[in-house]
Amino acid sequence: MAVTATYPIVDGGEPRTTVVTKSNRDGLSQRERLAPPMPTDRLAGWLASLAIAAVAGVLRFWQLTEPRGIYFDEVYYTHDAYGLLTHGYELSDIKSGCDGPGFVVHPPLGKWLMAVSEWLFGYTDCAGIRHGSPELGWRFASAVAGTLAVLVLARIARRMFRSTLLGCFAGLLLAFDGLAFVQSRIGILDIFLMTGLVLALACLVLDRDHGRARLAAGLVDASNIPLGGQASKDVSEAGNDNQESLSSLYKTDSNKLRFGARLGARPWRLACGLCLGASLGVKWSAVYTLVGFAALAIAWDAGARRTAGARRPVLAAVRRDGPQWFVSFIPLPVIVFFATWTGWFVTDGGYNRHRFGDGVWAALHGWWYYQQQIFHFHEHLDASHPYASKPLSWLVLGRPVAYFYSTPKAGEPGCTSPAGCSREILAIGNPAIWWVGVLALVGVLALWVSRRDWRAGLVLVGFTTSFLPWLAFPNRTMFLFYALPLLPFLILGLTALAGVALGPRTASDLRRLVGSLTVGIYAIVVVLLFVYFYPIMAAQVIPTSAWRVRMWFPGWI
Template structure:
């Protein structure tokens, strides 16, 4: 039987599969996820910067204590020390900024000079007028938003949580007002937050070093730690703006050595406390306290380099072991200490620290009545314009619950991240309870704002739930967390006219006064 050849036709090859639209879109936007850790924070910072720089020169007036610091800054820039200004200086500066009525006579100043040197940079670039003395504070306030986003990302391991914290701070009324005012507290906040971030980077690098194979947690020397040195420099700068930085330096110093102890324990150290005390405590003291003290001393370089500053010649003719300039400087520091710890002169807007977290008594930085027919006022009842240093109420009230949550996380779950936030909160807030008889104001709490926002962002992240949660759980949590953020932003917009000295009818102003203590 003849064999029959069977020839099979080759099967037609299917055309190459085309990637789905979603996969292609993901491939094309992969770079976004690669750089999301920077793109998100930068976007939030740009939003904050537009808010803070927009119409920064208005009002054309000295707002609250701007009657002191911008003039001190100009004196430093011109002659190296703060001088006395004539009583008519305010009107002359605002009306004729090209004519500066400065005298060379020294003036007693109650705060160190660095913050005023920072303000002087803006005045050197733009002149002695409102935009000039506010611009550096506004720029550093904006940079603080960027730093907070990156700090939150590093602290919680989530770009979203970091950006949420930064977004909340960008719409906090207190940080907004203090970023648009030529005062010192916003600058103090910048240096404190930067120091916190530097210590956080140092912690992560130390943990990576201790996790290397073969490392003995008891015996390893951690070597040079540049980020902790940077933290010492920044904390010294904080003290050189206001003395409030000193207690923060002490708290952050304790925090970093406790982190070292915990790191050595995680690396298998049998005696982590003893190892920390032997190998880490002294370097930490040098990096933070010694570097901070040298930074503080350097901030007085203008006073040392000239001969006309307040008390500059006090030690001349008085015997002593130290050089006369140092003894004169020390005497000046003692006078500053006496002034800052005994000031009890009553003030309309002073308040007790117990009321600060709930914004019980905000400070009116600027207020002017506007008659009908002037400055665009069409209300028959007249108008007003005000700058009120009021933290966005919904944010601060939410933060009270967030602090309780963070305290729970630290105490019961031993969450180190919550402990870090609580350490910063305690360092910036609790010391004020020792000065309840002193004349103090709620706007000092601008230094606390970044850490309140971190606490709120952490709580919102917990509301959303971990990645392994059910879709329904995450959807409900995301809606709740997003609703809180939107409510805070809406509250900020509602009070924005009172943050920017917008002319509004008196009836509208009264509607914004939710409590009589705000008036």
């Protein structure tokens, strides 16, 4: 006997009403389990996401050209971008007179993005002559990337949790995180890596939704199917609990009963591979996330086909989805990564370009040898640095990096304190996001273990593939900003637990009130902490006494 029941979801979304049968005890039909409905407030969802992205953009672009001149690793990457812009390859440093190619240790895509920005707004040439607005030239692309990441994360969190409120919550956290803010205002590579991975994440989730929607569209009513032959035998032998789902699956073809339908082209999966390849073209460390996303994709395929009633879901995923999975996650990222080196191949002056002679094969040999040299550099990088830190300390913001620091005297521009002032750019995350986010991973793990929530699984895979590999290099010189790719996954973990706190619409008024107050107060604390630390992240001139009270721990100085 079928009964009507409301299925409560724990992500702050709308309750659903469906038909519960013996073979559907969780209260969801096959179609609903495969493709849960999206929120209906599409226009409001876009407006809210764009509003949060606009706030993030204002924060990132405001006084972007301050401080004037080059600071921290801009000394390397802005010059590399200038070389790409003018020669198609990176040049030796200015001290050497830019008289030849430079050996660089990261792929060129992030620097190409900066080169476009320098072409638009300005740069400093090898003679030290300023053209246009150089600071805007080498920081503009970073600010665009940081703002785009906020918009994309808000939109994809809305899709993941089927809640505009939770999507905006995720976007707000990224907009007001200090590390993301600082990295969006400096001409170095890490913001491009994070944004590339956020785009890959978005494409991965979109592919999951679209693939499952196609499977759901292939389901038909069992009462309309004239079963016969092997299909009828399969259904009759399946047992009462499975007869309904098997008989309603893709009409009568036996292969379809065993493996499910073919889904056709998977453009979002290809786009995911493209974004992962582009991320590799910024920094090699994206390879770990590529492996994690590839594993998630095939696991989700098997889960979707199991939900759709495939008798052999793992084999079905390999057989039906495997070819496109292979193309998307193996050759495509490699091809895209290779393409980011186009400037090196089509010019003659790049480092190692003619080390083994002329011709295509000599160029390929030189390029491969170049990659080996880069690998050797990273493998043996152990130079001391006052702001170096170990990966475990990143989780507690143990050693943020001072990108810029000066001590204006009383009477100098902006300094009114008789005791003198301080001006700093400190790359530090928002403690309310990082500290609480790391603790929240325990709750995310519990959510995955108890409910097999795919969103919790995504958070855990994204976090572990972005963090754990660094533990394998205990002697390497590393910095807190290497942890930037962890941030979107910490935020999604916090968003998942915020959904649990809010509860379903069918929860009691008291439960909803307590959950709303908890999430709301937390969001306010995040914003207030960002405001509190803003002066030491944006090179504002403040009294040295005010600077000291923001140095909560000795490791922050």
